[in-house]
Amino acid sequence: MNKIDHYLQAAVRDNTRRSYRAAVEHFEVTWGGFLPATADSIARYLADFAAEHSLNTLRQRLAALGQWHVSQGFPDPTKAPLVRQMLKGIRAMHPVQERQATALTLEHLQRTISHLEQQALFAQREHCLPDLLRARRDAALLLIGFWRGFRGDELARLRVEHIQALAGGGMQLYLPQSKGDRQGRGVTHRMPALKSLCPVQAYLEWITVAGIARGPVFRKLDRWGNLGEEALNSGSLIALLRRIFAGAGLPAETYSAHSLRRGFATWASSNGWDTKALMSHVGWRDVKSALRYVDASASFGELALPVPSEPKQIN
Known part of the structure; x- marks a missing residue:
């Protein structure tokens, strides 16, 4: 070439x-x-x-x-x-109603992360590194994917050398390429540390136990728990997510790779984010794209919010 x-x-x-x-x-x-x-x-x-x-x-x-x-x-x-x-x-x-992914609710996110944390604690007690790796990777994948509203391909392209994270502080994630980045300049995303369901803590726990210093953040784990060098294939993310949710006792078949993105959009809309702030955070350029992801039927009002008092600080 x-x-x-x-x-x-x-x-x-x-x-x-x-x-x-x-x-x-x-x-x-x-x-x-x-x-x-x-x-x-x-x-x-x-x-x-x-x-x-x-x-x-x-x-x-x-x-x-x-x-x-x-x-x-x-x-x-x-x-x-x-x-x-x-x-x-x-x-x-041939009119067909557009099928949309089920939005991951905050309640179901909490339930799944609690399940993964129990798995991690049990794996530590039993000195089972494969199970510990899987639990820590899956928790970081869910929390970063949810709070940033990332697509599957964006999660797959995250690299350790492009991320700066400080425990109790926050993190920056740089993506050299992104669907909304038409100029090809790269996009830097920021997230604060949260009191619960914290993506920063989950990320640091994952790369620490995995011993990753460079390369893809989210990698393949074979059936024996061997950690690969290659990134997860975004096409395999649906099966992975459904396995994670099934393990937590959730209706796994209703979820897809877009459930994290749609879940965050619905949560943000229900908690006072205006459309402009939501579009800026997720990277949408079209209002119709943003509104398509918001599940108007979902209600998060009764759930405790794990974010700072001003949710827009998550940008």
Whole structure:
């Protein structure tokens, strides 16, 4: 790979690159399409999969096909009026209610962290390092993911050398790449130490017991408790979270990787955060994106708040 290709590849997130590659392969191999494509062939492709795939999936594939044409110097057929009209027709004929992840409530977060703490204490008494590692990693993953409203890929990309944490003080987490960081400048996130459910304490306990000084924060643990060098795959996060919640006796099948993000958004909205503060904290640029994550049916009013008296200080 030459220098130009190296920098061009770095401009696209790995998850995006993989999904685009899969979409182009689906068009060419699975459907039998030819590239460069015409608006008519794109419309026929959409029609053949309209009843099989969700509108979001079809749009993602159109984005990939459009990107391929632009990068190769061809006109983008996905922007043609015929294709846009096809999408409108598919939306009208196949209306589907958008499925959303169940928001993780503060009560369920407390219950899960209590369960993990009991596991950690028992592992310490029994001198069982594998169980101690798993409990400390899972607690740090949940608390950082919840209070920062991180997506699964952001949790997977956290690195120890990009984090500064002080017990009883707070922590800074730097992400060189983020979905909302369109300029590629990197984003620094801050969190204070909390009296309970503290992400700072959970992080320090995890890296201390794991002996991690550099590299990914959240790593794979095999069935024997051996700690790997590679980061957790964000695609495996759903299974991991459901295992954690099931262990705490919660309805694990209702949760997904977005449950932490949606849970925080709902908690913040219920505790006086305005939309602008919430968007700034999580990194949303679009109001609709923020409101989609807020579960209006959830009530956190009766729960004790583990944050400072001014919740916006969590920024």
